[in-house]
Amino acid sequence: MKIELLAPAGDLEKLKAAVLYGADAVYLGGRHFGLRAGAGNFSEEELIEGVRFAHGKGVQVYVTVNIFAHNSDLEVLPAYLETIRAAGADAVIVSDPGVIDLIRRLHPGLPIHLSTQANTTNWAAASFWERLGVKRIVLARELSLPEIGQIRDKVQLELEIFVHGAMCISYSGRCLLSNYLTGRDANRGDCAQSCRWRYALVEEKRPGEYFGIEEDDRGSYILGSRDLCLIEHIPQLVKAGINSFKIEGRMKSVNYVAGVVKVYREALDAYLADPENYTFNPAWWEEISKVSHRSYTTGFLSGSPGVSGQHYEGEIYKRSRVFVGLVRDYDHTSGLALVEQRNRFALGDEVEVLVPGGNNFSQKIIEIIDQEGCSVAAAPHPQQLVRVPFDRAVPEYAILRRI
Template sequence: MKIELLAPAGDLEKLKIAVLYGADAVYLGGRHFGLRAGAGNFTEEDLADGVRFAHEHGVRVYVTVNIFAHNRDLEGLPDYLDMLCRLEVDAVIVSDPGVNRMIRELYPALPVHLSTQANTTNWAAARFWEELGVRRIVLARELTLLEIREIREQVALELEIFIHGTMCISYSGRCLLSSYLTGRDANRGDCAQSCRWKYALVEEKRPGEYFPIEEDDRGSYILGSKDLCLIEHIPALAGAGVSSFKIEGRMKSVNYVAGVVKAYREAIDAYISDPENYRFNPTWLEEISKVSHRDYTTGFLFGRPGPAGQHYAGEIYRRSHIFAGLVRGYESDSGMAVIEQRNRFAVGDEVEIMVPRGESFRQKITRIINKEGAAVDAAPHPQQIVRIPVDKPVPAYSIMRV
């Protein structure tokens, strides 16, 4: 049985984290032609490094070329595709039929994955794209399990779905809210996430007087979706014929990518190794609850989500742990881990260290040594490099949390 875990790579560091924590494939955007303009997109040099690193670890790389192209966008496209082929990326993610056609004509060996932005919601559309040479479809998020299964029965191409992450309140990412309010166009990868802002009602002759919009005693939640989380439904999705499970979040932190990829890796491995006796392990859900997230929903998988899929007013984001530092190295002679600080931690704290593979462990901080070699009580400055003694060796890219 083949199930691919596909993780976001917002930049080169996140790519390495995704690879080391267990992704089978990563997706990323170059500087041009891809959605998510603010995701720290890859330069050609970064892209070359990223592809090399991923391939050395047996991990595939997919590059987004999924803007809704205007005529002027097509001019530089052949050169860009040429570069992607030279770097031997494994596929491109496309939403525009014209872009797909150009790729099929100019680079027929380059696999095309159809983006979720193309809104494939039925088997006839899937068949249409299959006939045009598309290798894989990232299905629209608005499908039920039954609909996914029906599409699977009608086409041979690969099916991918979003299994985890933030949901757009609009239809499969098609939205003008941000473009209208800020000029930042979601369909060119520059969404300001305007659906998460706080809205009020203003009468035209009373500027500055804001009346709250209250749908019920919890306030207003018309524009706020909960986050998608399908980790408990891996057998059902595999049974429906989905071969790639995609985690959303090229804008998320390295802590987020590490924790979510690790939990899904363990769940998928457990399922693949023994599907008959697979049991969901609640610690996987605990793991993904340690990173910043909204309440979780299963989206449309079991029918229309209704109010239960919306986020109510009040505290929106939650997490059980704070990202304290990223392990940059380990000095075996002194037994010290080299930590790049991300949030304050101090002598006396008990932290959790999550390693890319294997069990996390708890570690009491007994000493902190700064860059100058002096013992300090705390590591208060972001990105500061410090050393702490650890009970066991820790590989680079381990995550320290309090």
């Protein structure tokens, strides 16, 4: 059974990383009508280049058009849909019934995936969307494994679920906090993630006096969901009839995309190759914990997570590695890699090299050569290009992480 691994592509660089590190498909947003306005997103030219690159590697591209549209949006949407179709996108991810109807009339051959923003939580709703011609449903994150199985039994369309990444405290964006506090509408792609802020209690007649409601002395996290991670539950999800495993993170770094995609690729391939003898490799858990993340949870997979789904600890983000560089080129004659700096690194640093389609390795930085050909002690400047010798060949898009 072919199971799709679907990765986020916040910009062209992340798209290429997702493809090279093992994604079967990527999802991205253009400059309009998507629910990640803060991501880099794609111009028309970048969309064409991204589709061409992905298709050249046998990878599909899905474009988000999943806002809840207002009347003014409908006036310009047809031209944008034509841009997506002309670029060669393999499907559009949509949540608004009016937009779905518009696509079916203007581009009946363009497959429609129903966004998680539509909050499909039962088989009757899934059946309704199936009759309307939707090819795939991205199920709500708030479903348990038995509920997913019941939906699978009732419909023939494809089912996609999130297996990794950030969770929303509301039903996938149906939240007024951001709009109320900042004027930025979560349902039009501009969520300020107000639920991640630190809060205190103020009594009406005592302005300026803040009473802590936190569980520790660093602040309150009562609205902060943990991050979803289902890496250990691949067998159950495959048996439940899931067609696509989706990774959240269009606003995350290229390091996050590469690291998470690689781990899920290895785990999924290992299970599909030999389901009867499959065992979970603890190294996958170690690797998935190296990228910046909140404490992990399995979400609603076994029912309501209760307090285990929320973050109550002092430090929200965890990481054991710092992303310091991205390999842009490698000279086999000199053994030097052209590295684009992402965080400061220096002589003597021990770095771990994450490579697409191969084994990671570690080594010490023994030399750094700047663009003028001079040996320097460190690479302190953002996106500075330097050359670094490596003990072995490193491919483009290899990632350097300081231990």
